Amino acid sequence: MNADDVLDAMQDLIISEGQPPSIQAIAGTLGRTKQAVLHYFPDRGALEAALAARAVARVDEAMTAAARRGDAAATYLRLSLPTTEDRAVALLVLASLRTRDSLPSDIDAAIERWEGLIAAELGNPLRAEVIRLxxxxxxxESLFGEAPSAQRIEDLVAHLVGRDDDKGSSK
Structure with missing residues (x-):
């Protein structure tokens, strides 16, 4: 067992139960003791932070690769359709925000980085901010309502990134 195994178990439990699990539940899923989990993460807050950091790192990787391809703006919009795993982590982060006044600084800094990659690609910081927003x-919307269709995302990419014919399409 390693730290990633613990995070994978936590994420799987969030997906299956719809809420953050206890450390005991994570340990049970892994067939280990609570102390074994605590060896990697001293408390639930550390677990939550590590899971969020892992999600941010994955988006960072995708956005950095997209920036190298000259596709950061479109990639950011396409990433707005969360996977089941992304959804679980996002809900966990949102739940933890109840006790805070703002996003954790590492997430806030990551969002600034991603917007910066979009601005560098487009040469327009205001347009980059609009795309990020x-x-x-x-x-x-995908977390709390009906997710937009893949076609809707592509229509927005075409319109906002400037590769459209201004016809648009319906939702």
Missing amino acids: VGDGLFV
Whole structure:
């Protein structure tokens, strides 16, 4: 067992139960003791932070690769359709925000980095901010309502990234 195994078990339990699990539940899933889990993470807050950090790192990887391809803006919008795993982590982060006034600084810094990659690609910081805000809104909509279709995302990519014919399409 390693730290990633613990995080995988936590994420799987969030997905299956719809809420953050106890350390005991994580240990039970792994067939280990609570102390074995605590060896890697001293408390539930550390577990939650590590799971969020892992999600941020995955988006960082995707956005960095996209920036190298000249596709950061479109990639950010496409990432607004969360996977089941992304959804679980996002809900966990949102639940932890109940006790805070703002996003954790590492997440806030990551969002700033991603917007910076989009701005560098487009050469327009205001347009980059609009794309980031639209992507964020789509992500939240996907968490709490009906997710936009893949076609809708592609229509938005075409329109916002500037590769459209201005016809648009319906939801």
